[in-house]
Amino acid sequence: MQDLSVNDFNKNNISSSNTLSNVLAVAENVENSDVDETIQAEEKEVEELSTELIERKAIVFAILIPFSIIGVLIRIGLINLHSYPGTPQGTVSLWKGLTTGFCGSITTFSSWILLIFNEYTSQHIPHRSVAYNVLASLADIGITIGMSVTGLKFGEHLADIIIPRHQIRLGKLYKIVQKPSKLNEFTIADILCLGFGIVSFILVVALASTVQVHRNIIFATVFAPIGTSIRCYLSKYNTLKKHFPLGTFAANLSGSIVLGILFLLSNGIVSSQLSCEIIEGLANGFCGCLTTISSFANEITRLPRKHAYKYALVSVLMGQVAMILTIGIYHWTIGLSSTSTCN
Template identity: 50%
Template structure:
């Protein structure tokens, strides 16, 4: 991939052969072929990320609620992780086909929808709780350790299965939509230029603005399910922050630093919010706001889908290094923010139901 920058645009030339089915891209293209010109406009991307992030967080919360019941065979968080990775795998397998039709749609589906359905921070908190047994189950230390390892193994395993399942669904429902091996693409990124907008572009911008106004209005005027409404308000902020941070991934090809920063920072913020909800009694912030920030902002700032894809496409040594560093850093963050306080005060007192 070659990136050429000037004052107004960033042009990316990238081969389109997607053996995306195998989650990697060929690096060679026929120089005599004419490139397919694609234009990404940041205004449209931002607008399309807003409704997709709202839909994503609602799907995540709905799946968790649906699968939270006594005697559940597996923790409820695994379902949104699997669903988000399945959709991600489908989109990745037909990446250039979608991008040729409407570039911002692919960004909306990948970063907005899938990135908001899946969450890294909640996974880190769940794993930490099992490692230290904060639910206070009747089990010894070795079983706490095994429970934490199970959270890690099941989540990574099912996320990879989801990506592969999405790839197979693409082969079933879109079998003939693979871009030619001889075609490559030229992507021009325009940050602020709004000239040349099509009708579809304006519809996307209007939809993004309308969805943001709608959820803010509902959150400020409706008292029923306010924590869910607040989650939809904070979700676009988390998604847009992650989208901006993802630009740093190209600076370290062997270690996706942008996604790493988003996942670790989101986990740290979730740890603080969890402490406020279950330890430090602070009546100045409503419980609904704390839960909305946890589910919306932190949940959408962090992602499992991109994390899993990076594990697959990176060389094996770099993949293990990235995965291990991310998980260990997430757990250490939880220890310092939640664990130490809990151990000093002999447990946590739930202040928010």
């Protein structure tokens, strides 16, 4: 038998390894090709079986207005119910109005970020230890995300009871087609949605200019549709980066920055009652509807686990950076007033 040198042995191993790698690469390419062909076939089938649904941007933004107003009023009402003395610490347009306008306006990411910041900086409990501050902020993070995801899953279960999933799979497939908003092509439903949205906005603006009581709430209803509309526009960027919804992230981060500035203004920098009411209206209406926890919770449950943790962590950390830059630096260098007329 011929003896093999160490170099010959290594060469043979390298050659075998390369051959195996080539075989695996070819097999992987074949598998990927089969997967791509399967996906293309399924997409073609969906294209052939689907029924087109027309989406007009003007109608979508119009229907966001009343649902934004309703959503922000419900959120303010829930906050007031929680803040009692002694409290312990089917069309595309309608669907978008309910999800983006209504649910997105009830939940607010920016206020949650501000609450976390207030907990670990201990602004409302000045003598609490650092360890308790950290625990309180972690509790706010865990409870909010936990309850949001729980509510989302509970809603899915209710939907499955009302309309079982097998019925949905056997039903019609719909494809959303965006078309320009030409008045001569509007249906009666389009005209009603457009008119309802415009009348709703005119009504709240008229109330804000005439009513002298509870103006902070009325101002919130005026600014709410603006925040919701911007969030709806930014949502188109959610597919720009795979596994990271840039649109929702941009809306939540920008809303947190604006809320931090408003919080700073309301704590000693402005003093007039009207200014305070406008600031509170912007905070509850504009920032509250620009940012959303409902979409945030939905996204972290839909993303692959690794990307979901990354998205959630980056969102919370960047929100805290926004609070530190807008509130923290001023608070730690100059100090916030404890006798502001806005409190």
